[in-house]
Amino acid sequence: MSQRVLTTESGAPVADNQNSATAGAGGPVLIQDQHLLEKLARFNRERIPERVVHARGSGAYGYFEVTDDITAFTHADFLSEVGRRTETFIRFSTVADSLGGADAVRDPRGFALKFYTNQGNYDLVGNNTPVFFIKDPIKFPDFIHSQKRDPFTGRQEPDNVWDFWAHSPESTHQITWLMGDRGIPASYRHMNGYGSHTYQWTNAEGEAFFVKYHFKTNQGVRSLSADQAAEQVGKDANSHQTDLLQAIERGVNPSWTLHVQVMTAAEAADYRFNPFDVTKVWPHADFPLRRVGRLVLDRNPDNVFGEVEQAAFSPNNFVPGIGPSPDKMLQGRLFAYADAQRYRLGINHTQLPVNAPKAATADNYGRDGLHATRYGSRQDKNYEPNSYAGPAETGAALAAPLPVKGWTGTHEAPAHAKDDDFFQAGELYRLMSADEKNRLIANIAGGLSQVTRDDVIEKNLAHFHAADADYGKRVEEAVRALRED
Numbered sequence: 229m230s231q232r233v234l235t236t237e238s239g240a241p242v243a244d245n246q247n248s249a250t251a252g253a254g255g256p257v258l259i260q261d262q263h264l265l266e267k268l269a270r271f272n273r274e275r276i277p278e279r280v281v282h283a284r285g286s287g288a289y290g291y292f293e294v295t296d297d298i299t300a301f302t303h304a305d306f307l308s309e310v311g312r313r314t315e316t317f318i319r320f321s322t323v324a325d326s327l328g329g330a331d332a333v334r335d336p337r338g339f340a341l342k343f344y345t346n347q348g349n350y351d352l353v354g355n356n357t358p359v360f361f362i363k364d365p366i367k368f369p370d371f372i373h374s375q376k377r378d379p380f381t382g383r384q385e386p387d388n389v390w391d392f393w394a395h396s397p398e399s400t401h402q403i404t405w406l407m408g409d410r411g412i413p414a415s416y417r418h419m420n421g422y423g424s425h426t427y428q429w430t431n432a433e434g435e436a437f438f439v440k441y442h443f444k445t446n447q448g449v450r451s452l453s454a455d456q457a458a459e460q461v462g463k464d465a466n467s468h469q470t471d472l473l474q475a476i477e478r479g480v481n482p483s484w485t486l487h488v489q490v491m492t493a494a495e496a497a498d499y500r501f502n503p504f505d506v507t508k509v510w511p512h513a514d515f516p517l518r519r520v521g522r523l524v525l526d527r528n529p530d531n532v533f534g535e536v537e538q539a540a541f542s543p544n545n546f547v548p549g550i551g552p553s554p555d556k557m558l559q560g561r562l563f564a565y566a567d568a569q570r571y572r573l574g575i576n577h578t579q580l581p582v583n584a585p586k587a588a589t590a591d592n593y594g595r596d597g598l599h600a601t602r603y604g605s606r607q608d609k610n611y612e613p614n615s616y617a618g619p620a621e622t623g624a625a626l627a628a629p630l631p632v633k634g635w636t637g638t639h640e641a642p643a644h645a646k647d648d649d650f651f652q653a654g655e656l657y658r659l660m661s662a663d664e665k666n667r668l669i670a671n672i673a674g675g676l677s678q679v680t681r682d683d684v685i686e687k688n689l690a691h692f693h694a695a696d697a698d699y700g701k702r703v704e705e706a707v708r709a710l711r712e713d
């Protein structure tokens with residue numbers, strides 16, 4: 229193989245990559261050394277802003293294959309026939325810590341999936357938990373600030389974490405989930421994925437359905453105890469990345485089976501709690517799981533920065549037949565992601581290879597901007613409508629219209645028969661085995677007992693009492709015992 233020639237950015241050969249040009253052997257460096265200047269300047273610009281949340285992550289390509297007919301509920305083309313395969317890219321992540329954190333920590337995991345469909349990219353940006361801490365997007369920046377590093381101490385502070393939760397009773401269900409056995413997955417392969425929110429599907433007849441997505445891991449759910457996780461972090465801070473990378477390199481391709489729960493619009497109208505509340509699950513007894521297909525990951529990205537760091541998922545990248553529900557949190561997310569990416573990656577991030585459609589073509593009148601690479605041809609006009617056969621709208625609605633009513637203003641959630649913030653946390657607690665309960669109580673007490681303010685502790689204890697009398701009593705006893713130590 230012939231030796232490749234090292235060049236400058238403009239392609240000129242580099243004579244010396246070990247010695248800077250100087251005025252004489254011992255003299256100062258010359259500004260005319262273009263290679264040196266370019267090399268130092270480029271190095272200074274290697275970092276881009278990390279994601280404001282979910283900064284640490286791992287990615288993989290794969291495919292989604294439809295295994296069951298669900299055309300009664302959606303006319304999405306990529307789900308339209310059994311056996312249909314669609315290329316995918318997934319990015320798993322932790323949430324709270326920055327890029328330099330560790331993988332095996334107690335934190336939800338991101339499960340962001342891009343389907344490169346022939347009707348454009350569909351992004352399903354979910355987590356490994358079926359619910360979330362809050363249900364109104366206006367609380368998200370405060371929530372995340374409380375979980376990230378304190379502006380003074382520069383550390384994640386139990387005082388802040390639990391103070392936010394003290395003021396957010398709707399977090400009790402997710403806290404019970406996070407502090408339980410599934411709070412620290414053994415790896416990205418050994419956890420389920422959930423869309424968490426309710427989404428809307430529309431079938432070919434124009435009927436609307438509401439759905440929740442469940443990706444069940446075919447590797448089995450495996451988790452780490454707090455002690456096992458601490459040991460893992462000490463051995464390999466990148467343990468999830470190592471596991472995923474090596475499994476796929478070995479050809480052990482991880483897979484998940486996708487199921488959906490489906491609710492009709494009529495059922496949603498008078499369900500006993502708000503079906504668009506992301507802090508609640510839909511009981512499987514009411515809405516059983518229906519199998520849709522399987523996701524298989526079979527290829528590692530060639531370049532982590534290019535494909536994983538620059539990947540951009542947005543919950544408002546829908547395809548015909550799939551759309552948003554009235555879930556308030558989801559509505560906030562429809563804005564937040566692409567906005568974050570315009571800042572983090574620039575207006576033309578959609579043209580980067582990992583983000584660009586693969587089975588469809590982006591064709592519109594959006595133009596130019598920093599780092600544009602899609603220009604169109606000489607004949608293309610930059611306005612619409614035009615007389616030159618440029619791309620035109622289809623006129624076909626992407627999803628069925630939904631009725632709305634009421635007055636504009638800031639409202640509490642709509643009233644349903646059973647809308648309190650605690651009953652599902654209690655149900656989850658009562659489902660746990662005695663051992664699981666012991667670990668849950670120890671994990672909660674371990675965190676809550678570090679809080680310095682009594683009023684914050686009391687408010688949190690009241691939430692566990694409201695969820696289940698035994699749950700509240702045991703957390704309270706465990707916290708008091710630790711604080712007396």
Ligand code: HEM
Nearest residue numbers: 279282319338339340354355360365368424560561564568
């Ligand atoms: C109003 C609530 C929320 C807001 C405002 C919000 C905002 C954001 C933002 C700004 C990012 C970074 C995007 C980027 O730079 O590319 C992000 C990442 C992410 N969020 Fe959210 N988020 C919210 C709730 C949620 C919920 C409920 C879930 C899961 C159900 C979720 C899952 C994710 C995931 C998985 C990522 C990482 C995507 C990736 O791998 O690139 N977020 N979020």
